[in-house]
Amino acid sequence: DQQVKQNxxxxxxxxxxxxxxxxxxxxxxFDYFLWYKKYPAEGPTFLISIxxxxxxxxxxxxxxxxxxxxxxxSLHIVPSQPGDSAVYFCAASVRDAGANNLFFGTxxxxxxxx
Amino acid sequence: xxxxxxxxxxxxxxxxxxxxxxxxxISNHLYFYWYRQILGQKVEFLVSFYNNEISEKSEIFDDQxxxxxxDGSNFTLKIRSTKLEDSAMYFCAxxxxxxxxxxxxxxxRLLVL
Numbered sequence: 001d002q003q004v005k006q007n008x009x010x011x012x013x014x015x016x017x018x019x020x021x022x023x024x025x026x027x028x029x030f031d032y033f034l035w036y037k038k039y040p041a042e043g044p045t046f047l048i049s050i051x052x053x054x055x056x057x058x059x060x061x062x063x064x065x066x067x068x069x070x071x072x073x074s075l076h077i078v079p080s081q082p083g084d085s086a087v088y089f090c091a092a093s094v095r096d097a098g099a100n101n102l103f104f105g106t107x108x109x110x111x112x113x114x
Numbered sequence: 115x116x117x118x119x120x121x122x123x124x125x126x127x128x129x130x131x132x133x134x135x136x137x138x139x140i141s142n143h144l145y146f147y148w149y150r151q152i153l154g155q156k157v158e159f160l161v162s163f164y165n166n167e168i169s170e171k172s173e174i175f176d177d178q179x180x181x182x183x184x185d186g187s188n189f190t191l192k193i194r195s196t197k198l199e200d201s202a203m204y205f206c207a208x209x210x211x212x213x214x215x216x217x218x219x220x221x222x223r224l225l226v227l
Contacts, residue, residue, distance in 0.1 A: 032213065034215065034216075036218070041220075041221075042220050042221070043118070043120075043205050043207075043218035043219050043220045043221045044157065044205070044218045045218070046215055046216075046217060046218075049215055089156075089157065091157075093213065095212075095213030100145060100147065100162040100164075100169060100170055100209070100212055100213065100216075101147070101159035101162060101170055101172065102149075102157075102159060102216060103159070104149075104156045104157040104158070105156060106155070106156045107156065
């Protein structure tokens with residue numbers, strides 16, 4: 001079951017530069033997408049979400065872009081900070097159907113180099 | 115800021131034993147979930163719970179698993195007879211509404227020997 005894919009297992013970025021994390025999905029029924037950040041030995045922490053009726057959502061340094069035709073979303077972090085170093089998970093759900101379960105990608109480990 | 119809490123943080127058990135993992139969801143949330151993450155794999159949905167009954171469950175959530183809200187604050191996951199392959203991090207989550215953002219607890223690391 002690979003409905004949500006994160007093809008880059010890791011990414012290294014210099015402090016102050018932009019981090020771009022990518023996510024692809026196969027289920028065209030997904031209508032709600034989320035990014036979670038996870039530190040070791042902690043649970044996923046919600047970062048930002050986007051509904052399928054939008055193509056962009058911004059919250060401070062974090063922006064999520066959604067390209068429905070390509071079934072692709074990305075998370076931009078600008079400027080990147082060393083504290084952003086963590087594993088980032090993309091997740092998706094079919095919210096309009098009342099379904100509650102999230103489908104997660106395998107995660108991308110971001111390292112921000114001071 | 116309200117948060118989801120889970121106990122214990124770590125649990126070691128023998129194969130065939132029963133374990134109960136506990137969660138306290140965010141107080142005004144109505145929907146509760148369990149997920150698990152086997153080492154090196156992705157986070158997988160197990161079950162969702164609303165109004166004292168299961169609303170959805172995955173193929174992983176077989177007869178060995180059960181969930182309960184024994185009182186107004188706790189939400190538990192029971193594994194009746196643990197198997198080696200049940201070793202994983204188990205995350206509880208809650209959301210205010212159906213389809214709303216889910217907030218996760220810190221997880222319980224279960225090791226079955």
